[in-house]
Amino acid sequence: AQSVTQLDSQVPVFEEAPVELRCNYSSSVSVYLFWYVQYPNQGLQLLLKYLSGSTLVKGINGFEAEFNKSQTSFHLRKPSVHISDTAEYFCAVRPPLIGQNFVFGPGTRLSVLP
Amino acid sequence: EAGVAQSPRYKIIEKRQSVAFWCNPISGHATLYWYQQILGQGPKLLIQFQNNGVVDDSQLPKDRFSAERLKGVDSTLKIQPAKLEDSAVYLCASSSTDRVNEQFFGPGTRLTVL
Numbered sequence: 001a002q003s004v005t006q007l008d009s010q011v012p013v014f015e016e017a018p019v020e021l022r023c024n025y026s027s028s029v030s031v032y033l034f035w036y037v038q039y040p041n042q043g044l045q046l047l048l049k050y051l052s053g054s055t056l057v058k059g060i061n062g063f064e065a066e067f068n069k070s071q072t073s074f075h076l077r078k079p080s081v082h083i084s085d086t087a088e089y090f091c092a093v094r095p096p097l098i099g100q101n102f103v104f105g106p107g108t109r110l111s112v113l114p
Numbered sequence: 115e116a117g118v119a120q121s122p123r124y125k126i127i128e129k130r131q132s133v134a135f136w137c138n139p140i141s142g143h144a145t146l147y148w149y150q151q152i153l154g155q156g157p158k159l160l161i162q163f164q165n166n167g168v169v170d171d172s173q174l175p176k177d178r179f180s181a182e183r184l185k186g187v188d189s190t191l192k193i194q195p196a197k198l199e200d201s202a203v204y205l206c207a208s209s210s211t212d213r214v215n216e217q218f219f220g221p222g223t224r225l226t227v228l
Contacts, residue, residue: 004156032215043118043205043219044157051215090156094215101147101170102217104156 002027002093004105012111015083021076021108023091031093033074034102035065038088047089050074051096061085086112116140118220120206126226132194135223139187139208145169147217148181148191149205157205163189164211193225201227 003026013019025031032051036044048059055067065076074091091105119138127133139146144165149157160179162170165186174181178197183189193200203222210216 009154034215041221043207043221044217045219046216049215092156099169101159101162102157104158106154106156 002031002095002103004091004093004103006089006091006105006108008108009106010109010111012113013081014113016080018079019077019081019085019110021089021091021110023074023076023105025072025074025091025093027072027093027095029095029097031095033065033067034092034094035059035063035074035076036090036092036104037061038090038107040087044090047076081110081112083112083114085110118206118208118218120204120220120223122223123221124224124226126228127196128228129198130195132192133196133225134190134192135204135206135225137189137191137206137220139189139206140218142210143208143218144186144211145209145214146183146189147207147209148189149207151203151205151222153202160191196225196227198227201225 005024007022034049035047038044048057050057050067058064088107090107092102094102146163148160151157160174161181163183166183181191203224205222206220207217
C-alpha cells in the first residue's frame with residue numbers, strides 16, 4: 001500500500017517570495033508522482049508529474065518539483081509566488097501498474113499575502 | 115474541449131434521506147472515477163469505471179453507496195440512506211485509456227448532511 005504525507009497543512013507566504021511545499025511518500029513499489037492544485041470551489045488541476053527521466057520536473061504556472069528517491073520526497077517549489085497562487089495543493093502517487101489508482105496526501109493550503 | 119460536468123454543485127439533506135449526483139466525463143474518456151473529499155483531507159477513490167464496467171470499488175461503502183455508468187458515458191453516484199459523516203465534496207474525474215496518468219476533474223458536488 002502507498003501513503004502520502006504533506007508535512008505542512010498551511011503555508012502563508014508574502015507575494016513575490018519563494019515557496020516550498022513538502023511531500024513525502026511511502027511505498028513498497030516504485031511510483032509515479034504528481035502535484036495537483038485546487039482553487040476555491042473548483043476541481044483539481046494537474047500541475048506537474050514525474051513518471052521517469054530527469055528528477056527535476058517543470059509544470060504549469062512556474063512551479064517545479066524534484067524527485068528524491070533516497071528521501072522518498074517530491075517537494076514543490078516556486079521562486080516567486082503571486083496572489084493568484086493561493087489555493088490547496090495536493091501531492092499524489094500512483095504505482096505504474098494496470099488497475100492501480102491514485103493515493104492523495106491531505107493537502108497544503110498556500111496563502112499568498114500582499 | 116468541454117471539461118467534466120457535475121450536478122448539482124451543492125446539496126443539503128437530512129440524515130437518512132437519499133441523494134444522487136451526476137457526472138458527464140470528457141467526450142471519449144473511457145475511464146471515470148468518483149472521489150470523496152472530506153474537509154481537510156485529500157480525495158479518496160470510491161469507484162473506478164472502465165467504460166460501463168467496474169474496475170475498482172474496494173473503498174465504496176456498498177451498504178449505502180451505489181454507482182452506475184450504464185451506457186459507458188455519464189455516471190450517477192447515489193447515497194441511501196445518508197449519514198452525517200457523508201458530508202463531503204464528491205468529485206468526478208475522467209481519463210483516456212492511453213493517458214491514465216492525466217485525470218481531469220469536475221468542480222465537485224458539495225454535500226451537507228444535517
